[in-house]
Amino acid sequence: MARDTTDSRPIEGMDELVDYLAAGNKPREQWRIGTEHEKFPFYVDGHAPVPYGGDRGIRALLEGMQGMLGWDPIIDEGNIIGLVEPTGQGAISLEPGGQFELSGAPVETVHQTCREGNAHLAQVREIAEPLGIRFLGLGGSPKWTLAETPRMPKSRYDIMTNYMPKVGTKGLDMMYRSCTIQVNLDFSSEADMRRKMQVSLKLQPLSTALFASSPFTDGRPNGFQSWRGDIWRDTDNRRSGVLPFCFSPEFGFADYVEWALDVPMYFAIREGRYHDLTHVTFRQFMDGALRNELPDGLPNMGDWANHLSTLFPDVRLKRFLEMRGADGGPWRRICALPAFWVGLLYDDEALDAAEALTRHWTYEDVVAMRNAVPEQGLSTLLDNHSLRDVAREVLAISRRGLANRARLNKDGYDETSFLSPLDEVVARGTTSAEDMVNAFHMRWGGSIEPIFQEYAY
Template sequence: MSNPGESNTAPIENKAQLIDVLAKGCKPQEAWRIGTEHEKFGFRLPERARGDLKPFAPPAYEPEGVEALLTALEGPDWQAIRDNGHIIGLKGAGAHKGRSISLEPAGQFELSGAPVRTLQETEQEMIAHFQQISGPARELGLGFAPLGFQPLWPRDAMPWMPKSRYAIMRRYMPKVGRRGLDMMTRTCTVQVNLDFSSEADMARKMRVSLALQPLITALMANSPFAEGKPTGRLSNRAYIWLDTDNQRSGQPTPFFEEGFGFERYVDWALDVPMYFVNRDGHNLDVAGCSFRKWLAGEQQEPLMGLRPTLGDFEDHLTTLFPDVRLKQFLEMRGADAGNPSMMIAQSAFWVGLFYDPDVLAEVEQLVKEQPWLQYQSLAELVVEKAMDAPFLGGLRPLAKRVLELSERGLKARNYGEEYYLAPLYEIADGAKTQAERWLEQYYGAWREDVRPIFQAADISL
């Protein structure tokens, strides 16, 4: 989830301004870039545990926790982002310009990568980030594991970060779904952000990527445990999202309809209830209020006397959680966090499909072989069985067809990126998902003890 930034204070006069917020994302193909974001769970190294600092426990904000780590990383190239005086993120400068580090609600550590041209640059950025946090993390007795769902600790054992928007969401989430607080505190994801050239190009990519999100969820499944036990689901993270807040998440039907474009996304966004507005550097709780009614001048108690600005709308866009989110780029949001090669593979998957126009046309025809409803229902089925979920013709054959198209798209880019798809090809060919490999360890060498997963997955070694 994004860090706070400077808001556009221009008043909203008409809907065209809101459409233009999205349309400004259109770029010529030569300017298309790749932005990868990934989250990971911090945990207390057992050899450094003592007193209240329990082995494998998620680090609190303080003491000897997330605040100390952010402070240790702060410097000329990483400038502090603060919320009510608390350091809650870092903005990159110099060699790290375009990157940021942010905190999810329970301290999940997120790198939002800079827009880069190639997947090799994505890989270098990821390795550099892991190396950067490794030393300070070890000094604090912390490790970091990218897993889709917290495998050991219950929700009430998870800490809360002092980020004001999270306090608003914490109060509001239980009103709109049963698992919203679990989404906030116990999930981690990896996503890739990709560009579009026009409204029509955006719409095609939106429909294709929404249809294929369940496939990438299955390929990337990496969350089979909760509270120390197998859940019977291979992507517990995806299960959590099925009952978080269905007004703002999932696969909204209007996105699949012909004629979908910037205006329809704006219309959908205006009908999603708000969380907050920022005034004078403070987030005001307006959760549940209607942005559409606010624009129409209808009186809503928390918004009395406030005029909507473009910055308010831009902030509102960051609080929408469909499987594919539109801002001035498209965010693919359907994958569990996983090991580094898998997280880069997820970026490669989408880059190959979307950054060659001929491949995009072919994959668009491929997904049209099934009605959109099939893909929407598949989102629930892959939660439990991942690649073994029932699908006409089988998910593995579908994965192979899609991966072959992605590979062709990557080869057309001529950067030598296609080898990043190898981990996904292995799973499509019958290899176990990450989740199934963890389960194999759990019932084997770990003797039904989930705790070894933290150090087995640790990227800060």
């Protein structure tokens, strides 16, 4: 996320909360692709994590990027914590452990989002290399303990850090030691949102398997292909996971609002100050529970927008849909993730086929896959078929959708080539995580250090 929202318009009732989501409806010609990716900064000399302060820290990196790009700084209690393009077309932000995130501009094609990602990596390298910093493209921090991991000076993260151990065993690992690639996609109507939400929720475990790249913790194999996927099994299950009500044939914006109202809040911002509100739900806030605790006592539309950004289901609904199941990874994966989902969801023939393929999958089936994938990856079984077999079918559907879109680059190529990294995973039958573990035991001689060369940006 780029920055938290301030919008002081009062909330009169539930209809406004539903209308806020429905305002995301867009005609097809206005659909866009917004890609986000996170990466771990590290020092080339010694492979230590990069702290916020100091002449060679995260702050210096952000200030260098600001000078290069001319973007506006995002300031939190005097600290620069991100940058935003002046017209809102993209942002750079920090995750709690210093993970460096690009939230890309909404663009029309995967070609554009891939060029944007490559340009960002070139820009950040230009600033980072004189500081002795490079970046690691993985789904989980492979070496540093939680105690060794830096903490960024961001007010919302202080609130989350205190709250996470109360609601799960792995929330701090999620915050400080995981990275993702994510794509945000549009819908045209409530019915279109429903179809895309249901298909993408069902296929999110497959995305986790295809992108699995977090097999190490504290310098050793951790027994998972996607440690990040395991982390999400016990982070804060009131606000994360697979949402059963989304599987209903009548699911709509109001159902998501009803769920969101009963999830505990993180914070509200008043006069630039973050107030810890983890002891109340948004519904209680609306019912006046904070009349004596906040200056104005009642929620506004900015509070609602911020609350929606603190919900973490596998597919998140805001004024667009966020695909949240994938580990972070090498640069080719930054292009593959949006290509995978755009192919499935932005073409009618492909969406029909994906819907038909997954129609009989139940909520229980999806939860079982989600629970098995972190350890088993593409070997996970569904109806006696491996996810590797399912992946072949789904990639064929996605490729058809991208071909149907026929969005060509200047050389006349369509977007299907961006699926190649995923085709390779399925053809090999092994995930990146399995390849890394094999390298650890063989080529790397039981050392984690080579990962900082082979998987660095």
